[in-house]
Amino acid sequence: MNDQSPTRDERIEKLKGLGASRRRVEDVRFTQGKGNYVDDIKMPGMLFGDFVRSPYAHARVVSVNKAAALALPGVVAVLTAEDLAPLGLHWMPTLAGDKQMVLADGKVLFQGQEVAFVVAKDRYTAADAVELIEVEYEDLPVVTDPFKALEPDAPVLREDLAGKTEGAHGHRRHHNHIFTWEMGDEAGTETALSEAEVVAEETVYYHRTHPCPLETCGCVASMDKVNGKLTVWGTFQAPHAVRTVASLISGIAEHNIRIISPDIGGGFGNKVGVYPGYICSIVASIVTGVPVKWVEDRMENLMSTAFARDYWMKGRISATKDGRITALDCHVTADHGAFDACADPTKFPAGFFNICTGSYDIPVAHLTVDGVYTNKAPGGVAYRCSFRVTEAAYFIERMIEVLAIKLGMDAADLRAKNFIRKDQFPYHSALGWEYDSGDYHTAWAKALEAVGYKSLRAEQAARVEAFKRGETRKLIGIGLCHFTEIVGAGPVKNCDILGLGMFDSCEIRIHPTGSAIARLGTISQGQGHATTFAQILASEIGLPADDITIEEGDTDTAPYGLGTYGSRSTPVAGAATAMAGRKIRAKAQMIAAYLLEVHDDDVEWDVDRFTVKGAPERFKTMKEIAFAAYHNAIPGLEPGLEAVSYYDPPNMTYPFGAYICVMEIDVDTGVWEIRQFYALDDCGTRINPMIIEGQVHGGVTEGLAIAMGQELAYDEIGNVKTGTLMDFFIPTAWETPHYITDFTETPSPHHPIGAKGVGESPNVGSVPAFSNAVQDAFRAFGHVHAHMPHDHWRIWTIAEGLGLHA
Amino acid sequence: MIPGHFEYHRPTDVASALGILATHGDEARALAGGHSLIPMMKLRMAAVGHLVDLQAIPELRGIEVGPGRIRIGAMVTQADIIAHAGLTAAAPILAETALMIADPQVRNMGTIGGNVANGDPGNDMPALMQCLDASFELRGPEGARTVKARAFYESAYVTARSDDELLTAVSFAPTGGGYAYEKQKRKVGDYATAAAAVILTRAGATCASASIAMTNLADTPVWAEAAGAALVGTPVDAAAIKAAVAAMRAAISPTGDNRGPVAFKHHVAGAVLGHAIARAWSRA
């Protein structure tokens, strides 16, 4: 007779499945300094690569003299475009359908661009050799402003595209123009705007910044000339896609390429793309026959690898006098830098920016996006957000504030008045999305209540009066944000990258003793997949999460998947995990029925076992079933207990949240202090509340950085002004305020477990909350809008402009 | 971030250190805490053939707090300064300033000698030393000499010290009365957008003496003599502070950078000095 002693609740608890604040299994090694990152990989005979980079933003490369470098003892090779050209590797395809120079081919187009690759026996020799390479440049006129880039007589940046009026995303109307992307109803929107009682207009700039992961990009490439197999360990957020791309551009058969993403120290979108360092290391390893390591330093990471944002968003929003929004129009000028290397699904050159109607029921809308080349680094990645969703959320949440000012309305009321109602879901937005589920009014009311919104407004008004009487130099800003994200790309019918559908996968093997390994096509960069995916599975198959190993990142062992970015792991691979788990359970049911000598339909699932219907004392646990799968000869069933699932999501998921920031601002110095930050997230079913809280803390801190100072700034001649962490703002514990996290739970109706993804919400939602707080502080003095980042001098400039220093 | 080739020396007394400096001329540089020099070497903005590490020289360490004079050895770290109770009792502005330098990791390594010898207008100790009217002790092949902090700085990274000399100690008189070091920065670990050192004394209801110096508002630290004078004899009221700020503004010449444009820096310098004077006066 089976032991029945643990209660059902005890059995559930033991699984540490959905909803458990299970401790992160990864942290044991990370907190002990025992992670294994790319730069920890050491191989016998390994060589080191380093780049000669352009000091100029736009110049012709007249000559490259390698002689002195090659004469330095320890230098093995120096590669230039000329060396790569015979292999066809001096240019490489970008994820956005453009191409990018691997090494400068006749000219350079941004400061920091790769010009030559040195291979030497150690890092020091490589760095010395870089200094010995003489490159002769001839300056060309520099354009860093996307509006100037589109002027008729602007310098031609991409000479390789001369005469090409069709690009990967349609017509190019100017030599520095990449594409125009249009969505929505132009005529209807214009009519609504012209007939509107109130129209607010504003240009909202979301400045260029950079994901700046703690670990920079790098790889170790190792070509084994004996078996013809190329292995590359690298900082890859999408290892399988890298394998396919590497095969397509190198001609090496895909089965002879093995891509391994070891531990990754943060990605945030920066590690999605393919960089010249990877190509050069692979070529160098093929040429030399030994492993070649390349790891960039911080300045190289900030200057040359994928940036984020840089969107100029010109908006018009209309409403009735009492605040019902009637239309929204947006035109974006998108600065893509020298090559179009955005990481977006192919059909979406501006990502999912058409989520810019936000949380609001806007009857008609229209959007155009112009992509433009400038002399800045390529990129345009989703920095902890789904493709361009952060830009969209910032845009609409600023436009709502601007409209509230124009209407003389409270911005919280204006939001509530226009939210999509609970009964409108699934909701079809004017710009083409089908929002899966939401309950915005409930979340909003909860947030306003939690911060004591009414009394905050009263305090703010009293402070303004005190300021006017000369009793204080500090103002209070209340920053509101209600954001809706679109994540989990995505349905294969409209989402692909380089033709690869954006499904994801999970493969599970149950071992005879009742433990398991699951492998996925995604790759954690700190999100805690090894913890949470085991929890999803624990609830599905009734084996404790502690007995399930999660493995990702090795293309020789993991099933094919598109990787981790855009909050897609839980919506897509998490769904695949649940579905594969259900296949396991289906087979387990048959085994259980056989063992219990009843019909398949006469057993039912209960936490960690199948019981005979109506006789719960007769059961077989998953542990027993696992053993039987490998032990018993069951008629009609194959031995073993394994399953694979490839999940093509029927829709995206739409997490949302309500964030409120209360800030004190010193009018004379621009110094700010966060007094309170409240973050309510609704990410559907909550897998691990502790991990959610950690993700929110990290993401809000990034949002704080971006809104309050972090930028990739260039001067007029294209020099990067913020190339080190002295100037590129990363908050320390000191600048990071206390956060209050909260939640509502509105499951996704189409996801197997109802989860929506949360990793990126806090970055998306917090930037508008911080920025709105700054701007709100000055609303009483007639301020409408100022661009981020809100560092001290820019806040001071707002006050100066309002005459508050007189 | 990989430095070029260098030879490493670790002398155990000042005389041998001076000998190495003399042998290698401008190829050689002293290494104290390394938290200014090593980043420059890693960026290859400084090429140093011979690094002369001063860590093993006992005579460069030690804080002496005498009745009329305080002497701090060049290799005393910012963390040592913060931890020294006697020093804090005799001149509390030292610890207050040191606590505003970077973060604990940097302060555990960075030395007062390196901070004042470096000649970087962003360093905080130089203005403080000028405010205190400190003296710097230098030793070179010709022997020892003393230079006033107020006469030491010529332009960015150019000081009265010659390449073959070491700075061995700083010294100054204990302070009485009120003091404040006020610094605006963008984040922990950042150099000042503007900073002000203020030391003043009070006689009855008015200010008896005042010394004011500013950090990172010119290519050298700025001792604003007239700003201090503007407070003397006043009750340090709003009008007096305004006059001191105006005098200070006439003495600084900030440049625009990532911390902000010139007009902003002038304004913030005034705000920071205003706060510093008010705080110093409240302690006087």
Ligand SMILES: Cc1cc2nc3c(=O)[nH]c(=O)nc-3n(C[C@H](O)[C@H](O)[C@H](O)COP(=O)(O)OP(=O)(O)OC[C@H]3O[C@@H](n4cnc5c(N)ncnc54)[C@H](O)[C@@H]3O)c2cc1C
């Ligand atoms: C992230 C970071 C933030 C920082 N923020 C601040 C800040 O806010 N404020 C601030 O004041 N400083 C700051 N610093 C600088 C720090 O305080 C340095 O440690 C200090 O400026 C130099 O001291 P050091 O002992 O490290 O000198 P080193 O770096 O070793 O030397 C600096 C220079 O002085 C010379 N030198 C050193 N000692 C002597 C000597 N005895 N005689 C002659 N020459 C000598 C060296 O040759 C070198 O040219 C920061 C540093 C870092 C890395």
